[in-house]
Amino acid sequence: xxxxxxxxxxxxxxxxxxxxxxxxxxxxxxxxxxxxxxxxxxxxxxxxxxxxxxxxxxxxxxxxxxxxxxxxxxxxxxxxxxxxxxxxxxxxxxxxxxxxxxxxxxxxxxxxxxxxxxxxxxxxxxxxxxxxxxxxxxxxxxxxxxxxxxxxxxxxxxxxxxxxxxxxxxxxxxxxxxxxxxxxxxxxxxxxxxxxxxxxxxxxxxxxxxxxxxxxxxxxxxxxxxxxxxxxxxxxxxxxxxxxxxxxxxxxxxxxxxxxxxxxxxxxxxx
Numbered sequence: 001x002x003x004x005x006x007x008x009x010x011x012x013x014x015x016x017x018x019x020x021x022x023x024x025x026x027x028x029x030x031x032x033x034x035x036x037x038x039x040x041x042x043x044x045x046x047x048x049x050x051x052x053x054x055x056x057x058x059x060x061x062x063x064x065x066x067x068x069x070x071x072x073x074x075x076x077x078x079x080x081x082x083x084x085x086x087x088x089x090x091x092x093x094x095x096x097x098x099x100x101x102x103x104x105x106x107x108x109x110x111x112x113x114x115x116x117x118x119x120x121x122x123x124x125x126x127x128x129x130x131x132x133x134x135x136x137x138x139x140x141x142x143x144x145x146x147x148x149x150x151x152x153x154x155x156x157x158x159x160x161x162x163x164x165x166x167x168x169x170x171x172x173x174x175x176x177x178x179x180x181x182x183x184x185x186x187x188x189x190x191x192x193x194x195x196x197x198x199x200x201x202x203x204x205x206x207x208x209x210x211x212x213x214x215x216x217x218x219x220x221x222x223x224x225x226x227x228x229x230x231x232x233x234x235x236x237x238x239x240x241x242x243x244x245x246x247x248x249x250x251x252x253x254x255x256x257x258x259x260x261x262x263x264x265x266x267x268x269x270x271x
């Protein structure tokens with residue numbers, strides 16, 4: 001579409017859009033025309049953003065930032081096909097797991113080397129334990145990163161999930177304990193599970209809500225619905241559709257549909 005200086009806001013805005021992922025389609029219908037045609041996004045926000053730490057309502061500001069991070073992590077997870085869900089903890093003998101600066105240096109160095117040298121692909125969320133110790137959850141494609149079956153320390157038998165999926169240890173992770181589990185057939189559920197670690201009460205630990213490798217697809221294809229949709233009529237026809245508050249009095253109703261046939265979990269990038 002050619003971008004013209006004379007385009008009217010009503011011609012390039014809509015209250016409804018469709019987001020296309022490899023495995024599902026998401027319809028979003030808002031109670032205001034907040035979506036714009038690609039290429040017409042405003043270069044400058046229509047409102048002032050206060051300097052860091054000077055927001056009138058810090059809790060609300062942080063909640064909005066966290067919500068954007070959850071959406072970004074979900075987009076990355078759904079736009080790329082990861083094969084494993086993994087958890088990293090930190091050993092007190094190897095690193096001060098309460099020191100975010102020290103942990104950040106160790107983890108970022110490991111991720112840089114694993115990505116560059118071994119093709120490790122990931123999206124990773126840091127989280128504090130109840131006592132403040134930092135650990136990590138994420139989705140990944142291993143590349144050449146080494147893993148081995150985890151074993152019960154008492155019986156010596158290989159550990160598995162209830163459905164029989166093997167529990168692995170990521171042996172290249174030298175800073176503590178690790179588990180690495182193949183993702184089951186419900187890929188979207190695993191993606192949503194990861195975003196729950198960006199929950200209320202958490203804060204940015206390494207200066208970012210999440211970390212992700214380069215080369216991943218970060219955003220789905222988005223199509224604006226010309227003319228929009230009747231928000232209240234849509235809710236009446238679909239009363240069980242979840243509604244997500246965005247800011248002030250703006251809300252978005254979200255409906256999604258899986259593509260058929262479902263895509264199986266594969267080692268590799270975006271399908």
